[in-house]
Amino acid sequence: MVVSVYKKNRSIVFLRNLLLSWMKKNNKSVITKEQIEKVLKIASLEEKQRLKNTLYYMEKRKELLLIRKLTYILINKKNILKGTVEGHRNGYGFFNNSHLKESCWLSKKQMKNCIHGDLISAYVFKMPDKKKYEAVVIKVNTVHSSFITGKCFKRNNKFLVFPYDLRFNFQILIVDKNKKKSVKSGFIVIVKLIKRATKNKIATGIVYKLLGKTMTALLAAQIALHNYFIPKKFSKDVQREIINLDDNFPDDVINNYVDLRSLPLVTIDDEEAFDFDDAICCRSNQDGTWNVWIAISDVSYYVKPNSLLDEEAKNRSTSVYFPSYVVSMLPKNLSDNLCSLIPKKDRLSLVCEIILSVKGDILNYKHYQAIINSHARLTYTELYNIWKNKKSVCIKYNKLLTDLHCLYQLYLVLKSSPVLKNKISFKKKEYKIKLSSSLKIKDIYKKNIYNSHELIELCMVLANLVTAQFLIKNESFVPFRNHEPPDAKSIRNCQEILHGLGFYLNKDIVPCTIDYSAILKQLFTHSHYEIVQELLLRSMKSAVYNVNNKGHFALSLRCYTHFTSPIRRYPDLLVHRVLKYEILKRKNKRKCFINKNALFYKDKINKIANYCSFAERRAECAVRDAIEWLKCDFIKKKLGEEFEGTIFHVVEFGFFVRLSRFLIDGLVHISTLGDNKYFYDNQKQKLVGKSSDSFFSLGDKVIVKIHTVSTESRKIEFLFLSKKIFLKKNKFFINL
Structure with missing residues (x-):
């Protein structure tokens, strides 16, 4: 439709009504100023000025929104959402909302209206010629914390701070005269932001705290914790709540637990570990079957639902492991003592007992509460050396040798198990960071991966699998660990690159887990193995928590959850609570634990699951940043x-x-x-x-x-x- 009549005396309101009528009639939501002039037959300077006033008037009335230069969109109030801003080192950013499947792009221009971490109201839209959604900032509801870490440099007799968090794509001018005398170029500082950057002015701030001049492992961890808002210390209220906790268990508690203290359960972890979540033991039977006991610390005994400790654990959601420094999900007295399966100490646990066939098929399983006493704390290296019959280690664990060698036979069974044989086995090179006494990187060397590592991994996968099966059977609401198959675009890109290298990833049909596993096995000794492995990893989605089970692609399992690490992962703690409820329900002792409806609402669990996925990514980013800073500091000397x-x-x-x-x-x-x-x-x-x-x-x-x-x-x-x-x-x- 073209407007054929133009009245010189038309008012702004008339132009507005005419434009809205035309856009609705032609189902047009996005329009440029040039198109408007053409539709309304506007040519003279006077008419263009009136149109300019009309568009300004419609913006004020929140009927039109300027989404880019001279381009407007008709506002639909349903598209105005609240969410957080995630900045990018290149100046643009993303708008995140829990109800959206993917992040919305924020242009560099839009990022001038907000900064990383702001809670904003934004208009979400998709241009007709684009595939991804974009967002326009409407209002900043809650500003980001004003404290930013960075490194100070002197330029033209002025001190500028360059943020360590690259999501803040701007510099900060120090304006505090009193602190200028103590600040020197090269110092790492925390700056309090006073004024944000505008189109023509740089951001300004004052020095809140001097952190030092040398990048150490501890300082890198502190900066990362600050950048990602990860809490470091536990509040005094939480400390007061746990002060009376101990490992003296009343008789009425012990009566609900099976006594397995005589069973030779052992923990197997890295040399640096202090929080021992799991202990294992196995027995081979005369008919060729296997009994496997996987005992997991009963953290839910200490961490009660809706307590201050529980709320703090939920907020942290996961322990964060930096080089030489750990930020635990639980206070140290719990994570490294009361909940940890320390040798020769009585500990409460949830046991997953599994019966396997000669070939490794799952014949039966059961979960129950048990009191255990770990017979030894082994490292992966020690167990591997025992399997290699190294004399010094065999003498040290002489009383347990039969049981420890039995674990090797179990490893062989699990390795060929039909349940686990199709999973993707990535053989990534892992490196360990050796720190000096001043907590700087002294060396980076390859970490030895032994069969003992794989044994524990297989046992944990097995326990998580049967736990998920049990919970599905009982129609329980828990955070399942989902790993969905790669999307078509990622697979296509991966296949094209592999084809260019001379390899093929099932080009005829959509690849499944077996195809991924097969190509890695074929190329195990090939010089391009690590490259192909990297390409396959990039093509896959990240694993997430969700109350709806969707299976695990990488493990080739129809269901999966996390049960084996409640000391360091909050989803595991939720799983333990549901398991205990089901166990006690069968004994008609439902009241001994908790009313199911008080905690296990599906929507509530899903909300927690989504947050745990976010917290997991946050922890990974924090550790990655800290390690990258240390690596840069290390390689700079070379x-x-x-x-x-x-x-x-x-x-x-x-x-x-x-x-x-x-x-x-x-x-x-x-x-x-x-x-x-x-x-x-x-x-x-x-x-x-x-x-x-x-x-x-x-x-x-x-x-x-x-x-x-x-x-x-x-x-x-x-x-x-x-x-x-x-x-x-x-x-x-x-x-x-």
Whole structure:
């Protein structure tokens, strides 16, 4: 429809009504100013000014919203949502709302109206030619905490702070004259934001606290905790609530627990561990079947629903493990003492007893409460050395040798079990960080992974599986651990890259878990194994908690939950409470524990499950940031040195190399590759030279030099020196 008549004396209201009528009649929600002028036949300067006033009037009435330059959208109040802002290091951001399946994009212009962490009201929309949703800031409801950590630099006689949290894409000018004298360039500080940045002015703030000048493991952890709002200390109220807790159990409590103190249960953990969640034991029977006991600490005995301790544990949701520093979900007296399955100490537990066939099939299982006494605290290394009959370790655990060797036979059974054999077994290289006395990285070295690690992993997966089956059978509401299959786009991208490398991931049908597992087994000894593994990992979704069971893709299981780590994971604690309810219900002692309706509402559990998924990602990001700061600080001392590495990611502007010695990643920028021009082959993941036969592709071994390091932005850049071509099973190489 084209408006054929134009009246010079039309009012703003008339223009408004005309425009709204046309947009609704033509089902038009998004329109540009140019289109409006064409529709209303506006040409003169006077008419354009009146239109400008009309659009301004409609914006004030919240009928139109300016979503980008000279582009408006018709407001639907249902699209106005509340949520949080998540900033990005490149200046743009995302709007997150619990009711939305995915985050909405916030442009750089929109991010000038808010900062990372703000709670805002935003208008969510999708442009006709776009696939993803966008958001426009309408109002900042709650401002982000004014305290930001960063590093101070002196520029033109002024002190500027560059935030360590890269989601704050701006600098802060220090305006506190009193603190300027004590602040020096290079200091790490906490700044209190006074004024936010505007279009023409820089953000300003005052120094709240000096943290130091040297990046240590402890300082990196403190910065990460501050950046991600992870609580560090327990309140005095929580401390008062737990002060009288002990391990002297009344008779009426012990009467509800099976006595398994004579059973030779043992804990097997890393050398640095203090919170022992689980203990295991097994027996082989004459008919070839196996009895396996997996005892998990009964944390729910101490952490009562809706107590202050419970609310704090829920808020933390998970323990956070930094190098040399742990922020526990529970106070130390609980996590490292009362709830921990310490050797020679009586402890309450929830036991999952499983009967396996000769081939590893699950014949039967049951859950019950038991009082146990761990017979030993072993490390993975010690158990592995016992299986290798190392004399010194065998002497140390002489009384338990028969039981510990029995665990090896169980490992062989579980490894070939039909229930577990289809799961994806990633063999990622794990590295350990060795710290100096000053808590700085002294060395990074490869962590040894033994069969004993795999035994515990298989036992825990088995216990989590049968627990999920039991809870589904009883129609219980718990946080299931879901890992959904990859989406079509991710699979297609992965298949294209693998095809470019000469590998195939079931190109005829949609790949399933077995296909992922099969390609990894085929390439186990191949030089590209780690590259392919990285590609497969990127193609998969993240595992999350949800009250609705959707199965676990990576483990190839129809149901799965977390039951085995209640000291460090809140979802496990919820599972324990439901299990205890079901156990006591069968004994007609329902009142001994809790009224089911008081806690186990489906919506309430799902809300907690969603929060636990968020808290898990938050903890992972915090630990990753802290480790990256430490790695940057460590590698900065090796500027100019040469190292061998592998190209693991290729992009238009260069390629990323992972150093073989330290598992540290850095960028070789395309501008540093000389005069030859390179073009990017996305399908084959290559940079190919236009004027020569030179190319760089995934899996190439290269020699690089450490060029530049920025701890603040966590960026490391390398200079390419030469390629490394291996011949005769890697015995010789040629530098090119």
